[in-house]
Amino acid sequence: MAPMKCPDCGCESFYVKDPDDQFNIFEFDLKEGTIIPRSGEEDQLSVEEETETYCERCAWHDKFKALK
Numbered sequence: 001m002a003p004m005k006c007p008d009c010g011c012e013s014f015y016v017k018d019p020d021d022q023f024n025i026f027e028f029d030l031k032e033g034t035i036i037p038r039s040g041e042e043d044q045l046s047v048e049e050e051t052e053t054y055c056e057r058c059a060w061h062d063k064f065k066a067l068k
Contacts, residue, residue, distance in 0.1 A: 003032065003033075004030040004033050005030070006055040007066070007067075009057050011055050011056055012031070013030075013056035014029075014053050015027045015028070015053075015056060016028075016045055026045040049065040
């Protein structure tokens with residue numbers, strides 16, 4: 001499987017916002033298409049195809065499915 005990276009900067013680190021609390025975020029890395037939670041992330045949010053996903057390095061954001 002091709003690595004899933006930010007289409008703008010190539011970063012593999014992302015975050016999503018909690019739909020119930022926009023100040024709560026879940027940070028993760030993508031390794032070979034697998035979501036790897038950052039250390040200390042005990043409350044993992046569900047990341048689905050339609051989840052708005054944000055790049056950690058640049059201003060890119062789109063639905064998670066855009067990374068495939």
